Amino acid sequence: MSIQSSIDVEFTSVNNVKSRQITIIGGRGRMGQLFAQKLLAIGHKVNVLGNQDWDFAEQLLSQAELVIVSVPIEHTVDVIKRAAKYLSPTTALCDITSIKTQPTQAMLTHHQGPVMGLHPMFGPSVQSFSGQKIVVCPGRHDESFQWLLDFLQNQGGELITCTPEEHDQMMVFVQATQHFYRLSLGVFLAEANIDLERSLLMSSPSYRQEIEILKRLFKQNPNLCVDIILATEERCQVINDLAETYQRLAQLVARKDREGLIKEFEEHQAFFQQEDNSLLPATYTFTENKDTGFNRFH
Amino acid sequence: MSIQSSIDVEFTSVNNVKSRQITIIGGRGRMGQLFAQKLLAIGHKVNVLGNQDWDFAEQLLSQAELVIVSVPIEHTVDVIKRAAKYLSPTTALCDITSIKTQPTQAMLTHHQGPVMGLHPMFGPSVQSFSGQKIVVCPGRHDESFQWLLDFLQNQGGELITCTPEEHDQMMVFVQATQHFYRLSLGVFLAEANIDLERSLLMSSPSYRQEIEILKRLFKQNPNLCVDIILATEERCQVINDLAETYQRLAQLVARKDREGLIKEFEEHQAFFQQEDNSLLPATYTFTENKDTGFNRFH
CATH class of the missing domain: 1.10.3660 (6-phosphogluconate dehydrogenase C-terminal fold)
Incomplete structure (x- = not known):
């Protein structure tokens, strides 16, 4: 169930990135695989917890610095509940499901540590995150995810922060x-x-x-x-x-x-003739939004 | 009603194009204007016959080598009938309306000279014909339109020939x-x-x-x-x-x-998985891991 890169060390030294222990729940799905590959490629250690691997949940989850939930919408909340009991209070927990209210709420309820909801606005067939949008719904202790957000931005991703409800x-x-x-x-x-x-x-x-x-x-x-x-x-x-x-x-x-x-x-x-520059992607940068929280937009 | 270019001679010599006498019926509409501009720019003489200009129809139509009908769909057949009686038997008559069966049939019925139906698959807001498709429905004496088809292709247009019915x-x-x-x-x-x-x-x-x-x-x-x-x-x-x-x-x-x-x-x-590589933009690959979808998780 481990797909750790054999070239961790080389990448770690090249990129000067602290190698982190990450577990992706649902990491054999196509989106999970995409994230696993991208995180491995810059030197992190990535484990996968698939549907058949729950016997190893303690081992796969309790030591992780970051756990990413990447399962179908309808299973997300149940998987969060199931996973939460294995997590250390310092583990950062996020999901990449395409709804955000219930998953973010479930993570806040069942996990006492850092929580963030993410929604990558692209499918698993993209070659890179470059120019792709990722919606970020802060939950708790955002600073624990700063390295992850930096990673997404460094890969060319564009972060948009909002509430799960919006x-x-x-x-x-x-x-x-x-x-x-x-x-x-x-x-x-x-x-x-x-x-x-x-x-x-x-x-x-x-x-x-x-x-x-x-x-x-x-x-x-x-x-x-x-x-x-x-x-x-x-x-x-x-x-x-x-x-x-x-x-x-x-x-x-x-x-x-x-x-x-x-x-x-x-x-x-008239509705479609509102003044609007948003179709020009180059005009948006979120590099300054490192401290993004709810209050930035409200 | 004439919008002949004042720099015909220069363009004619530069492009080595025979300057032709063209009349666009409906040439004040946006598509008519686009064609007028493009034809003028390579040295042709372009007249426009607008809705108010029918008193001058004899003068505007009888001397034209090419007449292009560029009026709304619902008026096309009536305008063809009305214009045909002024045309010389050698005038090439075409239309650029977005239906082709009735207009092409009307041109063949009411005009004894060269006839062709065209449908530019783009709107008047394009800057050039480059990469744009133009459907060509041959009617009669196609050779009289060869210079026009060459012009469209030289401007980067892609010609697709079919019957009006198809x-x-x-x-x-x-x-x-x-x-x-x-x-x-x-x-x-x-x-x-x-x-x-x-x-x-x-x-x-x-x-x-x-x-x-x-x-x-x-x-x-x-x-x-x-x-x-x-x-x-x-x-x-x-x-x-x-x-x-x-x-x-x-x-x-x-x-x-x-x-x-x-x-x-x-x-x-299966309908959307017919063989066709022309649609895959360079950023997408679908080669890997067809067997590792979300269903792996169930």
Whole structure:
């Protein structure tokens, strides 16, 4: 169950990084593996606790400086509870699940040491963290995670700090409805059995982008996509609202209600014309936010 | 109504291009303007026939070597009929509307000279034709358009030849349903009144891409978007099918039918895994560890 790098020493001296003892729970999943590889590569000692390894939990968890929980959404809280009893009060505990309120709360409740919720806004197929966003929800004793946050930033990651509640509220729209409409769109295109290659040949750039995203989505584990869609009651409700919007506009199309559709377009045009530089990623740096806490944004 | 370049002679000698007499019907629209600028820039003489200029139609059309029809979809066939009677039998007549069957047929019926249907797969906001696709539907005497096709290719455009029927069939999916789902998604996000800037800050790359596309969509003229959605009966029917797919999957979400959603995902996974390497950006590899997904943890 150990995948310690055989070249720890060399890396440690090259990077002048203190080699830390890290355990990733769920480290055989693709995201867990990604983090294991990146942490190993700069000289840390990484152990993995998979589903079959709980007999070794004491050994794998009690000595760890950092424990990262990287398991499916629906198991995260249970795994946190189960793991917490093996942890030393000084162990830093974080999770990388895509919801944050319940996991962060569970970590604060069941572990008395340092706690932080993280959400990497990318999938396991990225080559590096460069240019990727990671949402950071501080929990307790943030300073114990400073080396981890520094590591993420040094790898090119961009940190965004917020409360677990703000994160979850935003992810309803950024993640859940997006996964839903894309899953539905993919099902629709597949059922229509269009000639995908030929359609790409004759397509606009935005269609090609969409198909690229659908190809990546449908390469993932279906559980991951469905977990993201169903994770909270609020997500299910908002997805229902989205489907109703589709239905409403489809009825305008069925009636060939040109004026009605133009009205829908015009009424919401201003929303997408807000002044906004955020599409230019280079303008954001968070290097100064080393002491990020709740109060920075509230 | 003439916007002939004052530097024709210079350009003509520089580019060694035969200066041709071109009239763009609808040349004051944004796409018409784009084509006028590009053609002027390499030394052609470009006249514009706008909606108010039909008193000068004889003068503007009878001497033209090439006439380009660039008017809204719903007016295209009427404008072709109206213009055709002024054309010389040697004038090359083409249109750049986003449906091709009826316009191409109308050009073949009402004009006895060279005919071609074109569909530039990009909007008027592009800086150049470089890397952009243009669908070409040959009609009659293709050789009269060779210089125009060469010009488009020399400007970096990629030509895809097909029948008007294949084009229209494909555009139901490549254009109409895409415009519909994006218009609906935009209306939904605007009605939810999310904090767009903040959501972009905390977002995945695919969400940012989607919002960029929505911003471009909602900057356009609403008529253009609604024209594309309502252009044919088939489009309206297929959009209805798409809305039904959304409704079907939303019902699974409302029932928290995890297995049902996973089944939808799995049944259509193969469709998006057809061989095609052209879509994989350099940053993504999918070669490793197909057998180490989250399910390892269960």
